[in-house]
Amino acid sequence: MKRTLIACALLARFAAAADRADMIARMREAALSYDARLQDFLCTQLTTRSADQSGSGKRWKLLETREMELGYISHHEHYRLLRVNGKMAHAEKGVKKGYFRPGLEFGTSLRQIFNARAAAQFEWDHEESSSGERSCVFRYRVPLETTTYMMVADADHVKLAHHGFVTSDCDTGAVTRIQIETEPASVRRMGRDVEIGVQLDVLYGPVRIGEKEFLLPTQAVEIARFYKTLTKVELEFRDYRKYDSNSTIVFDDEPVAPGK
Numbered sequence: 001m002k003r004t005l006i007a008c009a010l011l012a013r014f015a016a017a018a019d020r021a022d023m024i025a026r027m028r029e030a031a032l033s034y035d036a037r038l039q040d041f042l043c044t045q046l047t048t049r050s051a052d053q054s055g056s057g058k059r060w061k062l063l064e065t066r067e068m069e070l071g072y073i074s075h076h077e078h079y080r081l082l083r084v085n086g087k088m089a090h091a092e093k094g095v096k097k098g099y100f101r102p103g104l105e106f107g108t109s110l111r112q113i114f115n116a117r118a119a120a121q122f123e124w125d126h127e128e129s130s131s132g133e134r135s136c137v138f139r140y141r142v143p144l145e146t147t148t149y150m151m152v153a154d155a156d157h158v159k160l161a162h163h164g165f166v167t168s169d170c171d172t173g174a175v176t177r178i179q180i181e182t183e184p185a186s187v188r189r190m191g192r193d194v195e196i197g198v199q200l201d202v203l204y205g206p207v208r209i210g211e212k213e214f215l216l217p218t219q220a221v222e223i224a225r226f227y228k229t230l231t232k233v234e235l236e237f238r239d240y241r242k243y244d245s246n247s248t249i250v251f252d253d254e255p256v257a258p259g260k
Helices: 001-034 107-114
Strands: 039-052 061-073 076-084 121-131 134-143 151-155 156-159 163-171 176-182 185-191 192-209 210-224 229-242
Touching: 001 107, 001 134, 001 163, 001 176, 039 163, 107 176, 121 163, 151 192, 156 185, 192 229
Parallel strands: none
Antiparallel strands: 039 061, 039 229, 061 076, 121 134, 134 163, 151 156, 163 176, 176 192, 185 192, 192 210, 210 229
């Protein structure tokens, strides 16, 4: 009887491991095909940036608020600055220089975790339930040797190892939340090592564009460190709509990788 119970327990454990391996494979497939499944669209991105010169994360001071038009066109993100601190005239002059600017909250962050080159290591963490929906949560880590995550600090392009959590729909494998934290790194400034790093938390939700529904970012929080300065960026995405290819829209440049 005891041997039978042990055998049943082992079979259950193997079955659970197989189910989780299958879930990771479905998450990877959904993440890597994410860009290809999206159609061209526009949305409004609301950005609030704050800084903490103490590095403690307890003394935030507002830098500015920005309203931008984000265009996802031909699988690339484009931005157009509309207002800074509620003002349209000479908007760019209201953006404080020398602080972290965000970007790539759509498919790029997913690829940094699920791209085969990243060689991410996954471990089961727990399952959550809300409103009848089941979510599977995995811990992950991408080592420095294989990472594709990079932070730009002035002229330095620094590769960063990172770890965190990936939450997905247990049935479809669609990722509904990613939480990224980079591991210790530094750049050399005036003969000393200056600590740098990033934390990113992105929530995805169902959004209807035209007649189709897509899983798209609804909000995100990103915190970057450069020496003792922390920059917090709070993002909200709203008013998703179809992009009209006949329209003429000129976009401004934004960073193509996390940077200062």
